[in-house]
Amino acid sequence: MIKSMRLRLQVWYAAVxxxxxxxxxxALYVHTRLERMRATDxxxxxxxxxxxxTLRGLPPMDERPFFSMQRAIRARMxxxxxxxxxxxPEHGPPERRLPEPGPRHHGPGGDHPAGPPPGDHPDFxxxxxxxxxxxxxxxxxxxxxxxxxLDAPDSPQQDWPYFxxxxxxxxxxxESDNLAPPEDSxxxxxxxxxxxxxxxxxxxxxWREPDRREIVLSGPRGSTILVGKPFGRxxxxxxxxxxxLFGGGMIVMVVGLAGGWLISRSITQPIQTIATTASEISxxxxxxxxxxxxxxxxxxxxxxxxNEMFERLEGSFERQxxxxxxxxxxxxxxxxxxxxxxxxxxxxxxxxxxxxETLAACLKAAARMGTLVDGLLMLARADAGxxxxxxxxxxxxxxxxxxxxxxxxxxxxxxxxxxTDLGEQVPVRGDAALLAxxxxxxxxxxxxxxPRGGRIHIALKAQGSDGAVLTVExxxxxxxxxxxxxxxxRFFRADKARSRSQGGNGLGLAICKSLVEAHHGRIGFTSIxxxxxxxxxxxxxxxxxxxxxxxxxxxxxxxxxxxxPTGGRAGx
Amino acid sequence: MxxxxxxxxxxxxxxxxxxxxxxxxxxxxxxxGEEGIFRxxxxxxxxxxxxxxxxxxxGMQVLERLRLEKKTPVLILTARDTVPDRVRGLDGGADDYLxxxxxxxELFARLRALIRRANGQAVPTIEVGGVTIDTRARRxxxxxxxxxxxxxxxxxxxxxxxxxxxVVSRTEMYEHLFDENEDTMSNLLDVHVSNxxxxxxxxxxxxxxxxxxxxxx
Numbered sequence: 001m002i003k004s005m006r007l008r009l010q011v012w013y014a015a016v017x018x019x020x021x022x023x024x025x026x027a028l029y030v031h032t033r034l035e036r037m038r039a040t041d042x043x044x045x046x047x048x049x050x051x052x053x054t055l056r057g058l059p060p061m062d063e064r065p066f067f068s069m070q071r072a073i074r075a076r077m078x079x080x081x082x083x084x085x086x087x088x089p090e091h092g093p094p095e096r097r098l099p100e101p102g103p104r105h106h107g108p109g110g111d112h113p114a115g116p117p118p119g120d121h122p123d124f125x126x127x128x129x130x131x132x133x134x135x136x137x138x139x140x141x142x143x144x145x146x147x148x149x150l151d152a153p154d155s156p157q158q159d160w161p162y163f164x165x166x167x168x169x170x171x172x173x174x175e176s177d178n179l180a181p182p183e184d185s186x187x188x189x190x191x192x193x194x195x196x197x198x199x200x201x202x203x204x205x206x207w208r209e210p211d212r213r214e215i216v217l218s219g220p221r222g223s224t225i226l227v228g229k230p231f232g233r234x235x236x237x238x239x240x241x242x243x244x245l246f247g248g249g250m251i252v253m254v255v256g257l258a259g260g261w262l263i264s265r266s267i268t269q270p271i272q273t274i275a276t277t278a279s280e281i282s283x284x285x286x287x288x289x290x291x292x293x294x295x296x297x298x299x300x301x302x303x304x305x306x307n308e309m310f311e312r313l314e315g316s317f318e319r320q321x322x323x324x325x326x327x328x329x330x331x332x333x334x335x336x337x338x339x340x341x342x343x344x345x346x347x348x349x350x351x352x353x354x355x356x357e358t359l360a361a362c363l364k365a366a367a368r369m370g371t372l373v374d375g376l377l378m379l380a381r382a383d384a385g386x387x388x389x390x391x392x393x394x395x396x397x398x399x400x401x402x403x404x405x406x407x408x409x410x411x412x413x414x415x416x417x418x419x420t421d422l423g424e425q426v427p428v429r430g431d432a433a434l435l436a437x438x439x440x441x442x443x444x445x446x447x448x449x450x451p452r453g454g455r456i457h458i459a460l461k462a463q464g465s466d467g468a469v470l471t472v473e474x475x476x477x478x479x480x481x482x483x484x485x486x487x488x489x490r491f492f493r494a495d496k497a498r499s500r501s502q503g504g505n506g507l508g509l510a511i512c513k514s515l516v517e518a519h520h521g522r523i524g525f526t527s528i529x530x531x532x533x534x535x536x537x538x539x540x541x542x543x544x545x546x547x548x549x550x551x552x553x554x555x556x557x558x559x560x561x562x563x564x565p566t567g568g569r570a571g572x
Numbered sequence: 573m574x575x576x577x578x579x580x581x582x583x584x585x586x587x588x589x590x591x592x593x594x595x596x597x598x599x600x601x602x603x604x605g606e607e608g609i610f611r612x613x614x615x616x617x618x619x620x621x622x623x624x625x626x627x628x629x630x631g632m633q634v635l636e637r638l639r640l641e642k643k644t645p646v647l648i649l650t651a652r653d654t655v656p657d658r659v660r661g662l663d664g665g666a667d668d669y670l671x672x673x674x675x676x677x678e679l680f681a682r683l684r685a686l687i688r689r690a691n692g693q694a695v696p697t698i699e700v701g702g703v704t705i706d707t708r709a710r711r712x713x714x715x716x717x718x719x720x721x722x723x724x725x726x727x728x729x730x731x732x733x734x735x736x737x738x739v740v741s742r743t744e745m746y747e748h749l750f751d752e753n754e755d756t757m758s759n760l761l762d763v764h765v766s767n768x769x770x771x772x773x774x775x776x777x778x779x780x781x782x783x784x785x786x787x788x789x
Contacts, residue, residue: 343591
């Protein structure tokens with residue numbers, strides 16, 4: 001399974017899917033976060049600008065009113081804290097609440113924000129907020145952030161913005177109410193930011209703690225304005241978004257992977273089918289083929305290649321099995337003769353003459369088996385490339401001449417005229433014994449198929465660069481057109497009865513072909529049925545630069561041989 | 573009993589014919605398929621030994637044509653030994669299948685069985701008229717004692733015994749007891765019959781004048 005194509009496909013697919021989902025979700029998250037921050041920053045900036053304008057819009061004041069304001073604020077604060085600790089307030093709300101910024105008004109008192117309503121946004125700094133009011137009222141009014149600059153009115157109190165204004169000397173001019181310590185305790189509320197005193201914050205946006213966003217601006221006359229806002233709610237929202245993205249991504253991932261698994265199956269399934277079919281095709285049922293209809297274009301190629309391979313395998317199995325069956329038939333028949341003779345001879349006492357006949361028949365059968373085994377072994381060695389010929393330079397003419405001499409008595413006895421035209425020396429490289437076998441097989445065949453009174457002509461000549469050609473021509477029965485394609489097949493016999501009765505075993509020409517090919521030569525024939533046959537063997541002449549080069553004449557001869565038997569000259 | 577051997581291997585054909593004749597059969601031979609079918613169609617053989625790889629007409633073709641008109645038992649004798657070959661042979665109408673090389677004794681036993689079954693006989697011994705005929709040993713015994721019969725006489729007894737109760741015509745008897753090479757003189761059959769009567773009793777074989785001979789059940 002480790003090397004599974006489908007698994008690898010799936011892993012890659014999962015990786016790509018994971019990357020895409022992560023990139024998409026990450027980009028969405030970052031974008032949302034930046035949006036939120038930008039919105040918050042814009043709001044902070046607006047509030048700070050408002051405060052800045054408010055400070056500028058106060059009537060021209062020297063240092064002193066500022067100090068007095070400061071004092072007044074402090075006085076109010078301490079004064080307010082005092083009575084609250086000890087009893088119900090005695091003062092009217094307007095004076096008491098002097099420093100309170102707008103957000104405070106969301107408190108338990110239930111008052112609506114003290115700032116002008118959003119539609120009534122004052123055009124600071126040109127218009128004094130409350131003409132005719134005293135400095136304290138003016139400051140109070142000025143130090144109230146308008147509702148439009150706050151969050152949505154229903155947002156929880158701890159999300160309200162806070163502000164703090166320092167004088168140039170570092171004293172606090174004003175701060176929003178929600179920065180004040182709790183009323184009933186000196187301990188600091190955990191949700192109140194600890195804003196240090198120095199006004200030396202560089203102007204710009206900054207983070208306080210991880211969840212508070214602040215802006216620092218310089219106000220008129222060296223004052224410093226800080227406006228901050230808790231960012232926790234947004235952060236929580238962003239976290240929720242992140243979880244949603246994560247969950248959604250997981251679902252997409254799972255669905256995508258499942259889909260991918262199905263798709264990859266639709267790809268690997270046909271391959272699996274091909275493999276199953278191929279594995280089911282064995283030596284026993286080679287006729288089966290892979291079904292190519294319904295396959296994809298890419299797989300049809302594979303299936304076709306496999307089918308072609310099976311085709312070749314089937315062909316070679318068929319040839320092999322036919323050869324085996326033929327060989328076994330050829331071996332068993334003389335064996336049966338031998339067996340029957342011996343068994344019959346032993347069945348009852350016989351005369352000496354009968355025993356002699358039996359032994360002679362056995363000897364004949366044994367000789368026939370010997371020849372056959374010899375031929376089979378030679379073919380097997382040639383097939384395995386272990387013919388091991390002792391190649392040397394030799395005169396082909398001499399070899400042919402010797403063989404012809406051996407056959408002369410037989411030809412004379414059969415009443416066949418044997419003529420030769422062997423010419424000059426023909427130097428070839430080869431094994432004398434094997435070449436002699438080629439000549440004797442051809443000559444033996446010619447004698448076998450030529451009737452009494454016929455002629456056999458053997459010619460040998462060197463044809464320049466084409467090599468040397470040996471021709472054996474007879475006026476025999478020739479080869480029937482339908483048989484011509486099979487002449488060099490093993491155990492093929494044109495006329496079984498006649499051939500066998502004269503000692504042929506169907507291997508002669510097959511052996512010739514193997515031997516000639518082992519000598520890098522070509523063998524071919526032309527024949528007209530009932531008029532004769534002409535066999536040609538072409539061997540490269542010794543000393544040629546490329547002995548494996550096919551001999552042109554022989555190839556043309558072979559090609560024409562099966563198609564048109566007209567090239568054959570009857571009666572050479 | 574007359575047998576046809578169709579075999580293209582002349583050596584084998586010769587020795588088979590000789591062996592079968594020594595077994596007491598009348599034997600005709602054919603060296604190729606055409607001759608084989610010609611003979612098989614012309615005579616009623618008791619059995620045919622058929623090779624498959626034959627020139628001119630293959631053994632299977634011979635069998636096919638023969639089965640169109642005759643039920644003669646056929647034993648295929650071939651070098652083809654694969655199971656599909658045997659199946660094809662037997663399904664093609666052959667009654668038995670023997671692979672070369674073979675033992676003559678097995679061939680003979682199979683031929684005896686074929687002939688016996690073709691005559692509706694299940695066991696190799698026949699009891700008739702106080703005579704026991706053992707087709708395995710080709711011997712007849714009467715009252716526990718062996719009766720010495722010549723091969724031809726035994727064949728005649730066996731033929732009539734296999735078809736006991738039926739009248740077998742003289743022509744039929746000639747056809748089954750003598751092969752074509754024998755010069756069958758018309759009284760040869762009568763000589764054999766009288767010899768048998770001398771050995772097994774006068775009433776063993778009944779003469780149906782004008783019809784032929786029979787052994788009564």
